[in-house]
Amino acid sequence: MIADIFEPEAVLSNKIIQNANLPAYVYDKKFLKDSLFQGDILRVSGVFQDYFLKFYPEVTNIEGEEKYVMVLTQSCDLVKSHKRKLKVSHINVCLIRTLKNFIHSLISEIKPLSLGGKNLLEEEVNDRIKDKIRKLLGNSDQKVNFFLPKELPFEEDMVALIPLSFSFRADHYDVLLQNKVLTLMPEFRAKVGYIISELYGRVGTPDLSDSGWDDKQVRNYINGLLHDLNLVQVPNKQFLQYIQKNWSDNGVPINNLIEECFAENFKEDLKGIKQALKTRLTRLFEDKEKIDLLQGMDKRSLSKEIVNILDESGF
Amino acid sequence: MKKSNADKVAKPVREKPVFSKVIREIARRELKAFESQSDEGFLTRAEIDRRLSSL
Numbered sequence: 001m002i003a004d005i006f007e008p009e010a011v012l013s014n015k016i017i018q019n020a021n022l023p024a025y026v027y028d029k030k031f032l033k034d035s036l037f038q039g040d041i042l043r044v045s046g047v048f049q050d051y052f053l054k055f056y057p058e059v060t061n062i063e064g065e066e067k068y069v070m071v072l073t074q075s076c077d078l079v080k081s082h083k084r085k086l087k088v089s090h091i092n093v094c095l096i097r098t099l100k101n102f103i104h105s106l107i108s109e110i111k112p113l114s115l116g117g118k119n120l121l122e123e124e125v126n127d128r129i130k131d132k133i134r135k136l137l138g139n140s141d142q143k144v145n146f147f148l149p150k151e152l153p154f155e156e157d158m159v160a161l162i163p164l165s166f167s168f169r170a171d172h173y174d175v176l177l178q179n180k181v182l183t184l185m186p187e188f189r190a191k192v193g194y195i196i197s198e199l200y201g202r203v204g205t206p207d208l209s210d211s212g213w214d215d216k217q218v219r220n221y222i223n224g225l226l227h228d229l230n231l232v233q234v235p236n237k238q239f240l241q242y243i244q245k246n247w248s249d250n251g252v253p254i255n256n257l258i259e260e261c262f263a264e265n266f267k268e269d270l271k272g273i274k275q276a277l278k279t280r281l282t283r284l285f286e287d288k289e290k291i292d293l294l295q296g297m298d299k300r301s302l303s304k305e306i307v308n309i310l311d312e313s314g315f
Numbered sequence: 316m317k318k319s320n321a322d323k324v325a326k327p328v329r330e331k332p333v334f335s336k337v338i339r340e341i342a343r344r345e346l347k348a349f350e351s352q353s354d355e356g357f358l359t360r361a362e363i364d365r366r367l368s369s370l
Binding site: 106109110122124125128129132133135136144145215216218219222223233235246248251252258259260262263264266267270 | 329331332334338339341342343345346349350353354355356357358359360361362363364366367369370
């Protein structure tokens with residue numbers, strides 16, 4: 001029987017792993033209610049929500065489901081006591097979106113092939129997205145966003161979109177403070193500050209494409225550089241093991257060993273098919289009646305019979 | 316102390332695998348396809364990095 005190369009839907013869905021909750025590693029359990037800090041999460045509700053609708057009516061989706069923002073203003077400018085007034089006239093906050101919506105927008109940017117409710121991506125693209133999401137979840141290498149793992153009152157993982165910011169007059173400090181629901185650990189507050197400084201402190205410089213070098217030229221240059229430094233790529237670890245096992249100083253060149261390993265793999269794949277073909281032909285040669293029938297066939301019918309035998313053997 | 320010849324571990328002589336002409340040809344093609352996929356992958360990754368610059 002010919003093996004079905006397409007996995008049925010049920011088998012594919014069995015592979016889906018249920019998501020566990022990520023650790024809430026960015027939040028500080030010591031929640032200070034008397035002051036705002038950079039990175040504090042505020043719920044957009046009550047009077048604060050009224051302000052939002054009044055000052056930023058264009059910002060949609062504020063009504064309905066719970067909305068949150070993150071404080072961007074530096075903590076040192078937010079310290080308030082009866083002896084000390086705020087250093088700033090306005091407090092900046094940025095919008096927080098669900099991680100799922102955020103990723104959904106990114107996938108739309110890539111324009112995958114959408115069929116039957118599924119988005120199809122080639123492996124390279126898919127791997128790249130996974131790498132990017134891994135860095136986002138770890139808040140490493142972030143330039144414009146800050147990941148906020150699920151922690152009550154969040155019902156799912158969220159992302160603070162730092163460039164999407166809004167200002168509120170410092171007079172509304174107490175309203176904002178009343179809406180504080182989560183606070184970050186000091187090192188993550190500093191990280192938010194660092195991302196903001198990166199975002200606004202970037203220096204725009206021309207890159208290689210501005211000098212007429214496209215990706216292909218850059219790739220060829222890199223290939224040449226690595227080739228000169230004797231770097232040879234192999235498809236996977238199995239190739240490394242094969243080469244290590246079979247290489248000797250005065251033996252076969254490395255490239256031949258790579259080719260050999262491809263051949264070994266293919267030979268291995270053929271084993272089952274060869275065995276099936278052998279069984280099939282043995283049975284055929286034992287069937288005198290069938291042989292007589294084949295001998296009497298015209299070339300076209302005979303060719304069909306041969307294709308059938310090959311198909312049934314797994315070719 | 317100098318090692319005697321008997322101490323030296325002789326590496327067994329490798330028996331070169333034999334492949335049919337067809338399998339060798341397929342292996343050569345697979346290697347070329349692998350190298351070309353890797354080069355194509357470079358261009359795809361560069362393009363995706365540009366598109367996902369906000370992540």
